[in-house]
Amino acid sequence: MSTASSGFKLSEWIFSTDHKRIGILYLIGSIAAFAVAGIMALLIRIEQSAPGPTIVSDVYTGGDQYNVWLYFHGAAMILGFLIPGLTGFAANYLLPLMIGAKDVAFPRINALSVWLFWAGIVVALMTFIVPDKPDVMWTGYPPYSVTTAGNTSLYVFTVHLMGFSSILAAVNFLVTIIYMRAPGMGWNQLNMFVWSCFTALIIQLIFVPVLASAVTLLLFDRYLGTHFFDPANGGDVLLYQNLFWFYSHPAVYVIFLPAMGIFYEIFATMAKNPIFNYKAAVYGGMCLLVAISGEVWIHHLYYSGMPDWLRLGQMVTTLLISVPVGLMTISLFGTLYKGAITFNIPMYYGTAALYLLLIGGLTGIPLALTAMSVHLGETSFTHAHFHFIMGIFATFSVFAAVDFWFPKISGRMLNVKQGKIGFWFNFIGVNITFWPLFIIGVEGMPRRYWDYSQFPAHFAGYHKVATIGAFIVAIGMVMTISNWILSAIKGEKATDNPWGSNSLEWTHTATPPGPGNFPKPVTVDANWTPYTYK
Amino acid sequence: MSKSASGHAQPHVHHWETSAAPLLIVLGILLLVVFGFVSWFSYNNILYTQICAGLGVPLLLAGIAKWTAEALTQEPVMEGLTPIALPIFIVSEVFIFLGLFISYWTMRLSAGPNWPPAGTPTDMNLVLPIIMTVILVASSLTFHVAEEKMTHNDIGGFRLWLFLSIVLGGIFLGCTIYEYSHLFHMNFKPSTNAYSTAFYSITGFHASHVVVGLGAFLTVLIAAMAGRTNKYLTFCVGLYWHFVDVVWFFVVSQIYYW
Numbered sequence: 006m007s008t009a010s011s012g013f014k015l016s017e018w019i020f021s022t023d024h025k026r027i028g029i030l031y032l033i034g035s036i037a038a039f040a041v042a043g044i045m046a047l048l049i050r051i052e053q054s055a056p057g058p059t060i061v062s063d064v065y066t067g068g069d070q071y072n073v074w075l076y077f078h079g080a081a082m083i084l085g086f087l088i089p090g091l092t093g094f095a096a097n098y099l100l101p102l103m104i105g106a107k108d109v110a111f112p113r114i115n116a117l118s119v120w121l122f123w124a125g126i127v128v129a130l131m132t133f134i135v136p137d138k139p140d141v142m143w144t145g146y147p148p149y150s151v152t153t154a155g156n157t158s159l160y161v162f163t164v165h166l167m168g169f170s171s172i173l174a175a176v177n178f179l180v181t182i183i184y185m186r187a188p189g190m191g192w193n194q195l196n197m198f199v200w201s202c203f204t205a206l207i208i209q210l211i212f213v214p215v216l217a218s219a220v221t222l223l224l225f226d227r228y229l230g231t232h233f234f235d236p237a238n239g240g241d242v243l244l245y246q247n248l249f250w251f252y253s254h255p256a257v258y259v260i261f262l263p264a265m266g267i268f269y270e271i272f273a274t275m276a277k278n279p280i281f282n283y284k285a286a287v288y289g290g291m292c293l294l295v296a297i298s299g300e301v302w303i304h305h306l307y308y309s310g311m312p313d314w315l316r317l318g319q320m321v322t323t324l325l326i327s328v329p330v331g332l333m334t335i336s337l338f339g340t341l342y343k344g345a346i347t348f349n350i351p352m353y354y355g356t357a358a359l360y361l362l363l364i365g366g367l368t369g370i371p372l373a374l375t376a377m378s379v380h381l382g383e384t385s386f387t388h389a390h391f392h393f394i395m396g397i398f399a400t401f402s403v404f405a406a407v408d409f410w411f412p413k414i415s416g417r418m419l420n421v422k423q424g425k426i427g428f429w430f431n432f433i434g435v436n437i438t439f440w441p442l443f444i445i446g447v448e449g450m451p452r453r454y455w456d457y458s459q460f461p462a463h464f465a466g467y468h469k470v471a472t473i474g475a476f477i478v479a480i481g482m483v484m485t486i487s488n489w490i491l492s493a494i495k496g497e498k499a500t501d502n503p504w505g506s507n508s509l510e511w512t513h514t515a516t517p518p519g520p521g522n523f524p525k526p527v528t529v530d531a532n533w534t535p536y537t538y539k
Numbered sequence: 540m541s542k543s544a545s546g547h548a549q550p551h552v553h554h555w556e557t558s559a560a561p562l563l564i565v566l567g568i569l570l571l572v573v574f575g576f577v578s579w580f581s582y583n584n585i586l587y588t589q590i591c592a593g594l595g596v597p598l599l600l601a602g603i604a605k606w607t608a609e610a611l612t613q614e615p616v617m618e619g620l621t622p623i624a625l626p627i628f629i630v631s632e633v634f635i636f637l638g639l640f641i642s643y644w645t646m647r648l649s650a651g652p653n654w655p656p657a658g659t660p661t662d663m664n665l666v667l668p669i670i671m672t673v674i675l676v677a678s679s680l681t682f683h684v685a686e687e688k689m690t691h692n693d694i695g696g697f698r699l700w701l702f703l704s705i706v707l708g709g710i711f712l713g714c715t716i717y718e719y720s721h722l723f724h725m726n727f728k729p730s731t732n733a734y735s736t737a738f739y740s741i742t743g744f745h746a747s748h749v750v751v752g753l754g755a756f757l758t759v760l761i762a763a764m765a766g767r768t769n770k771y772l773t774f775c776v777g778l779y780w781h782f783v784d785v786v787w788f789f790v791v792s793q794i795y796y797w
Contacts, residue, residue: 116562
């Protein structure tokens with residue numbers, strides 16, 4: 006099958022309202038954010054490779070420089086890479102194809118979303134131009150964010166632009182999923198990825214506005230002199246932390262859910278199995294996760310002070326999260342059971358993800374327990390925990406998604422050798438980076454410190470190992486991303502359905518899909534599911 | 540695809556759909572709101588602010604005009620989805636206002652009997668909010684009449700009653716500006732105390748929604764002047780306006796009368 010348009014026209018990209026092209030614009034933007042935020046991570050690691058100033062100028066200004074790196078690394082990775090990489094790129098490209106729709110419900114609003122996201126990237130990158138660089142982490146806690154010389158408004162507007170983009174995308178995709186499924190496609194016949202986006206976007210719709218209001222009040226406090234977070238004048242400094250985490254804890258599920266959705270798709274296709282316990286994973290896993298996601302945020306305030314009964318209640322709700330997550334994980338493992346598994350690059354990442362899920366998930370339990378979290382909470386143990394589950398697990402899901410759908414998106418096959426070598430660098434590198442941080446975290450290495458000369462001298466050795474690991478990861482990332490670019494240009498031509506998948510985006514479209522997606526309207530019957538393999 | 544083109548029905552040629560409107564709007568927002576704010580508040584640079592606003596406003600207006608023109612002339616991907624999407628969006632708006640009100644309630648309740656805090660004028664005007672409520676409810680009613688006129692294909696009546704709604708909304712905004720300047724005159728500013736903090740933030744945030752609603756009304760009116768109407772668009776604009784109206788009840792009861 007041929008697609009109508011040939012050749013590259015810039016106006017067909019920057020003015021595009023087609024969901025596939027918008028998805029690719031999301032991918033380009035999020036990979037750009039990922040690269041710059043990754044460089045920040047390297048700077049952080051180099052600085053920590055020895056106690057005392059390493060690459061910062063001196064002990065007096067070192068903290069300020071280090072804070073800027075922390076700010077950009079956190080804000081860009083979460084707001085600029087993970088969320089737009091999953092609910093932006095992957096949802097945009099795949100979701101309409103999976104439900105058999107010719108586009109999303111509101112293509113122009115979709116284009117508005119992607120450009121708002123890009124505007125957010127531009128504002129975030131202003132960090133490197135302005136003299137008063139923002140230095141408020143990705144959390145922007147007052148009173149520091151109100152009193153710092155850094156430019157907090159850039160942080161606030163980055164959140165506003167990305168947040169508005171997310172809200173519009175959520176409205177758009179929720180309507181699309183509810184009303185534009187192919188005739189005959191029932192709710193229990195949806196792809197797991199569609200379900201995971203549906204639930205993640207409900208979280209976006211409800212919780213992002215609360216973050217938007219929190220940072221707006223921060224802007225007022227900083228620039229209009231209001232007193233929302235100023236206890237001296239009747240405000241409440243913990244109010245911000247509550248509003249912030251009310252969104253930002255569920256935000257980890259916005260990342261986690263589509264990441265799981267991607268691995269379900271890959272596992273089912275590569276094992277040629279139906280999803281194990283589909284309904285339990287969807288209703289007991291994803292839907293229950295959304296339902297209780299809004300009741301756990303206070304565990305981020307364990308160290309900010311709260312009554313004991315509240316701490317105890319939060320411990321219970323936090324541990325309760327392992328019920329839906331456990332159901333989803335069981336079904337992920339079960340999907341592989343007795344399958345004839347094709348072990349290729351997406352499966353490499355998938356298998357690694359099972360391990361990351363296990364380590365990252367299990368290390369969350371001590372952090373939820375109030376007694377242990379007093380000891381571990383503000384150490385690099387926490388840092389390693391959330392990098393395993395939220396950072397690396399989710400990053401691997403984006404990589405797996407690009408690798409898995411690469412033939413469909415680009416019409417070409419990836420260079421397998423380079424992809425596999427890149428994977429091993431990534432996988433070995435993250436383990437070398439974060440295991441030492443678990444260990445010294447237990448021994449008391451605090452988070453966010455650039456200078457740890459007052460701590461036991463043997464911490465430096467662990468930090469050095471972690472820094473070496475970070476560079477190994479960097480090599481793997483460069484290999485992975487350059488592989489996409491090179492293979493998209495000169496890779497071997499792909500067939501329409503190289504993995505033999507039963508999902509609509511593989512079986513019913515051209516490679517790559519043209520405008521309007523499907524050559525003829527799609528209908529499915531009651532026996533069809535994306536996972537019906539003989 | 541087809542064997543030979545002669546006489547055979549050609550397959551429908553698709554094009555990549557494009558629209559410049561979203562990019563124009565985003566550039567406008569970026570320049571006017573973000574860079575304008577940053578130039579003014581962070582760098583106190585009036586020239587940069589003027590340049591950003593001078594470029595941002597036309598881009599934003601051009602984007603909105605183009606968007607509206609396309610929305611009224613082109614076929615949607617699927618008919619009739621906007622009246623479903625807008626209420627979903629309003630859920631989101633509800634949570635923004637909840638965030639603001641929760642902040643206010645936190646300060647209000649933790650203050651205990653020391654409310655209103657020192658610095659608040661003892662003679663706050665409590666008649667004006669009632670008048671403003673009447674005006675806003677009246678504008679919702681006039682818009683309802685406008686919608687009725689449209690369902691009876693009375694485009695002239697639609698324009699007239701829509702125009703009346705815009706006038707009433709404008710008077711409402713005028714009242715806000717009058718009230719603000721009066722209070723500023725009495726040295727009651729956003730930075731004065733906890734009450735002024737909540738007062739200006741919440742009424743100001745509501746007023747910004749009135750501005751958006753009026754902008755939407757104007758867009759519909761201009762399109763109606765050119766003879767183009769769309770029942771879904773009108774419904775959505777009206778629903779948004781009613782929502783702003785409902786929020787105002789909370790503003791009045793919580794901010795002025797509690």
